Amino acid sequence: MPNISQKGISMPESPIRKLVPFAEKAKKNGAKVIHLNIGQPDIKTPQIALDAVKNNDLSVIAYSRTEGSEVFREKIAKYYLKHSIVIDSTDIIVTTGGSEALSFTMGSIADFDDEIIIPEPFYANYNGFATAAGVKVVPVVSRIEDNFALPPIEDFEKLITPRTKAILICNPGNPTGYLYSKEEIQKLAAIVKKHNLFLVADEVYREFTYDNTEHYSILQEAGLEENAIVIDSVSKRYSMCGARIGYLVSKNKEVITTALKFAQARLSPPTYAQIASEAALDTPQSYFDDVKEEYLERRNTLIEELKKIDGVKVGVPNGAFYCIAELPVKNADDFAQWLLEDFRYKGETVMVAPAAGFYATKGLGQNQIRIAYVLDQDSLKRAVTILKEALKSYIG
Structure with missing residues (x-):
């Protein structure tokens, strides 16, 4: 056999x-x-998203652009602006779920046997994405006794090797619900700049923060433009898990150009799901x-x-x-x-x-x-x- x-x-x-x-x-x-x-x-799911699919007048369900429709990406950029994040539509690649955005990211920044440092516990599928990409996950432990706070910076530094390509965080976190403070993000930013690494942040739960806390995106951190890559999705934000629409966001043009080649291999994100997701962006606060x-x-x-x-x-x-x-x-x-x-x-x-x-x-x-x-x-x-x-x- x-x-x-x-x-x-x-x-x-x-x-x-x-x-x-x-x-x-x-x-x-x-x-x-x-x-x-x-x-x-x-x-x-917001009714506006459901109605957009129900009431559309498409006669042919055609391929969309590889990076996602221009109108959709422009609306995504406006969404970020509401959260004090200034990006351009050309900094965005629409993907089939946040999962594909992360797969494209790993493929774009790491070669076989390269390493990505991830605070654990982390979203279980990171292990799967890394295995598929031939990338080694190097964990840095956070503990329930500390409510899963960011481990000491020294714990990250001692794990960095010549094969280290990035630090990956989920903010707020799945599975812990931990929300990184602005100070913690700035500490991570200092590490990745010092060691010339990428900082990848899965920010799909951005809207859901509690106890008078606020989310601070790595895209808001000045001087991190070449290092920062954000993974995002409509799944949890708009209760649209089945739409399978996410996006990869970075101001690093080389990252976007490279990820686009991976995107071209799968042709384009789904048309109806983009219609629903574009409409969802008009959901009121x-x-x-x-x-x-x-x-x-x-x-x-x-x-x-x-x-x-x-x-x-x-x-x-x-x-x-x-x-x-x-x-x-x-x-x-x-x-x-x-x-x-x-x-x-x-x-x-x-x-x-x-x-x-x-x-x-x-x-x-x-x-x-x-x-x-x-x-x-x-x-x-x-x-x-x-x-x-x-x-x-x-x-x-």
Whole structure:
């Protein structure tokens, strides 16, 4: 039989999706599964985006421009201007989701066996993108005891080698909800300039910050024009995960020119999704104010309920809609699978994402889970009750 590639063998499974078969079996057997495992908001997509697709008069669904339609990119630039970020439409490449933007970035800035430093835990698919690109992830550990704050700068500096090409952050963070301060961004900016590296920031959760905090983009940092690359997306901002529209943004013209070659190989981003996304940019601020308030209430409810469970430790997120919880178990993977296969509380169970897959350092996160608080407060309370009862039974 022909052999599968070593790259394919080493491609990691998604900790978010690998338990899906067990969840589907549980549902077929009559259980109700509350999904805490995936960041699929239940917030309604802006009607303006839905209507743009419904009411369009296209007679041919043609290829769009490789970098995305000019009108769309101009509107994206205006969106950034509202957030005190000055860019031009030529600094933007529209991609098939933020995932493709990150893949293009890795392909553009790193060669096989080059290194990218990433604070962990990090979005699990970064491991997958890096494996696909032949890039080595070099983790720098942040800890739940410090609420996943940026590790000391010395921790980054000692990891830099001649093969290091970039530092990658998610701000606000998935899976921790950590929001980097302006001072932390400036410290990272100083490192990448000193060592001639790129600073890549996944900023898809920019709108969702809490407790009177504000997001500070790497594109706002003066003197970082040649180093800064932003990954962005409409998925979470407008509750349009299925649209699969993202963008790569950089003032570094060489980065944009190179990424465009990768984009040309896939021809163009999807036409209907761009129509919806372009319309979504006209969503009024009141939509975000309401959504942000809803997520804040959900966060407070979730954290308050989790803290009532003996032996559970939880990081308090200042952004996005995720948190990491540390459980009094040895192996969260086994626990998560057991929840789906064997445990029911009043006919219900919960699906969580084991956190080990959000780390690159082997052995870390074994007793942690990621929870996405994208459900209504009643569902979150019920889910935590189920978790509490499950832990009693599992530990017993």
